[in-house]
Amino acid sequence: MARLSEHGIRLSSMSPSFLNSNSTSHTWPFSAVAELIDNASDPGVCAKQIWIDVVKISDELCLTFTDNGSGMTPNKLHKMLSFGFTEKGSGKASQNAIGLYGNGFKSGSMRLGRDALIFTKNGGCQTVGLLSQTYLQNIKAQAVIVPIVPFNQQTNILFKREGYSEASLAAILEHSIIKSQEEILTHFDSIPSKKGTKILIWNIRRAKDGKTEIDFDSDSSDFRLPEIHLEELKQGLRNSGTLRPEQNIPDMYYSLRAYLSILYLKPRTQVILRGKKVLAKLVSKSLTHIEHDVYKPQFSVSFCHLLIFSS
Ligand SMILES: Nc1ncnc2c1ncn2[C@@H]1O[C@H](COP(=O)(O)OP(=O)(O)OP(=O)(O)O)[C@@H](O)[C@H]1O
Ligand SMILES: [Mg+2]
Numbered sequence: 185m186a187r188l189s190e191h192g193i194r195l196s197s198m199s200p201s202f203l204n205s206n207s208t209s210h211t212w213p214f215s216a217v218a219e220l221i222d223n224a225s226d227p228g229v230c231a232k233q234i235w236i237d238v239v240k241i242s243d244e245l246c247l248t249f250t251d252n253g254s255g256m257t258p259n260k261l262h263k264m265l266s267f268g269f270t271e272k273g274s275g276k277a278s279q280n281a282i283g284l285y286g287n288g289f290k291s292g293s294m295r296l297g298r299d300a301l302i303f304t305k306n307g308g309c310q311t312v313g314l315l316s317q318t319y320l321q322n323i324k325a326q327a328v329i330v331p332i333v334p335f336n337q338q339t340n341i342l343f344k345r346e347g348y349s350e351a352s353l354a355a356i357l358e359h360s361i362i363k364s365q366e367e368i369l370t371h372f373d374s375i376p377s378k379k380g381t382k383i384l385i386w387n388i389r390r391a392k393d394g395k396t397e398i399d400f401d402s403d404s405s406d407f408r409l410p411e412i413h414l415e416e417l418k419q420g421l422r423n424s425g426t427l428r429p430e431q432n433i434p435d436m437y438y439s440l441r442a443y444l445s446i447l448y449l450k451p452r453t454q455v456i457l458r459g460k461k462v463l464a465k466l467v468s469k470s471l472t473h474i475e476h477d478v479y480k481p482q483f484s485v486s487f488c489h490l491l492i493f494s495s
Contacts, residue, residue, distance in 0.1 A: 197327035198267065200320035206267075206287070207295035213389070213398055213409070214443045219292030220249045220383060221444070222282040225453035226272060229253035231380070235456045236440075238400050238407070241361050245396065246386040247296055251453070255306035255379040258334040258348055261313045264289055264302070265330040290315070298387035301360055303371045306379050310337045310372045312356060318387060319359035331355040333368075337378075340369055361386050398440075405460045407440035414438055 187195045210216040217236070224231040231253030239246050256264060263269040263286075270286035293300040299316040311334040320328065331352035334343040342353065353365070361384070362368055375382050389397045391410075399410045409417075417437055421427035435442040444455050444462045455462040468474060 200317060200325050200328055203290065203294045203315070203317050203320075203328065206291050209291050210295040213296060214440055216292040216295035217407075217440060217444075218447060219288035221447070221453065221455060223289060224249070224251035224253050224381070225448075225451075226281050226283050228271070228281075229381075231453050233454045233456060236407075237458055241384075241386070242363075244361060244386050245388055245400070246361065246384055247388060248382060248384050250375055250380065250382040252375070252377040252380040255375075255381055256304040256311065257306055257309060258311045258332055258343075258345070260306075261302060261304055261311050262330065262332055265313050265315050265332070293383065293385055296388060297385040298389075299360065299385065301356070301362060301371075301384045302381065303368070303375065303384070304381040305337060305372055305375055308337050309343065310335050312368050312371070314352075314356050314360055316360060319355065322359055323355075335369070335372075337372075403439075405441065405458050407457070409438040 187197075189195055207216070210219075221234055221236075223229060224234045229251070231251035234249060234251040237248045237250075239248055266286075267290060268286040270283055272281035272283045293315065294317065299318050300314070302313045302315070304311050304313075311332060313330055313332040315328075315330055319325075319331075332348050333353045333356060334345070334348050335341060336343060342350070344350075356368070357363055357365070362371070371382055371384070391397050395410070397409070397413070399408045402408055414433060414437075418427065418433055421433065421437075422429065427433065436446060437443075441457055441460075441462055444457065445465045446467050448464070449466070449468065451464045
C-alpha cells in the first residue's frame with residue numbers, strides 16, 4: 185500500500201537503482217574513501233582514529249572503516265542510511281564541518297562496493313544496518329529499504345522497537361555477508377572503544393577483466409590504482425592541461441597513502457591504513473611562496489580563509 189504523508193498525500197520513494205546512479209559522482213575511488221574519513225572526523229563524531237583495512241570474510245574481499253568516534257543511535261543510523269539528512273548545518277561546530285548535504289556516505293560507500301553493513305555503538309546501544317544493492321535486487325524491491333537492528337550493549341539482547349523488527353535481522357542474515365547473530369556481535373566487539381562505528385563494504389567494484397579496481401597486492405601497506413587506470417588518468421590530466429607532457433602523475437593520484445597524507449590542511453583524525461599510520465604532510469609548509477588573503481563571503485557571518493599559492 186502506498187505510504188501517505190500526514191496530509192494524506194503520497195510520499196515520494198527512491199528506486200534502488202538510484203544507489204548506483206548517485207555513486208557515479210565519484211569518478212575516482214579515493215574521493216569515495218575521503219567521504220568516509222570526513223564523516224569520522226566531523227564535529228559531533230570527532231573520531232581520534234580511523235582504521236582502514238581490506239579483509240577476507242567467507243572468501244570475499246571486504247573493505248573496513250572503523251572509527252572511535254561518537255557512534256550512532258538507531259534513529260541516527262536510520263538518518264545516515266537515508267538521503268539529505270544532516271545536522272551539521274547549524275550551531276557553532278558547523279563552521280568546522282566538512283559534511284553538508286547528507287549524501288556522502290551513500291555516494292561514497294556505493295562507489296566502493298555494492299553492499300555495506302554499518303556496525304555502530306554509542307554507549308548503551310549497538311546497532312547494525314544494511315545498505316545493499318544485492319539485497320534490494322534479490323527481493324526485487326521497488327524502493328530502497330534499510331534493515332536496522334539494535335541490541336542492548338550490556339546484554340546483547342535485541343531491542344524490539346517499531347521499525348527495528350526481527351524481519352530486519354532475518355534480512356541481514358539471509359542477504360548479507362554475515363550469517364549469524366554471533367558474527368554481528370563479533371563485529372561490534374572489533375570496534376576498539378565503547379563508542380564508534382565500523383563500516384564493512386563488500387562486492388567491491390571490479391574492472392571489466394574481473395580484477396578489483398583497487399590493487400591491494402603490490403603494496404601491503406597501501407591501496408593503489410593499477411597501471412591501466414593511470415594511463416587513462418594521465419591522458420585526461422594532459423588533455424585538461426593539469427599535467428604537462430614532461431610531467432609524471434603525482435603519487436597522490438594512485439596511492440591512497442600519499443593522497444591521505446595531504447588530504448587535510450588541519451588533520452583532526454589519525455588515519456591508520458592497513459595497520460600503518462598515515463603521516464600527514466602539511467602542504468602549507470612545503471610551498472615556496474605563501475600568500476595570505478582574506479575571504480569574506482557575503483552570504484554568511486564573515487570568517488577568514490587561508491589561500492595558498494604554489495609556484
Ligand atoms: N562514522 C560516523 N560516525 C557517526 N555518525 C556518522 C558517521 N558517518 C556518518 N554519520 C552520520 O550520518 C550522517 C549522514 O552522513 P553523510 O556522509 O551521508 O552526510 P553528511 O556528512 O551529513 O553530508 P555530506 O553529504 O556533505 O557528506 C552524518 O550527518 C552523521 O550524522
Ligand atoms: Mg559526509
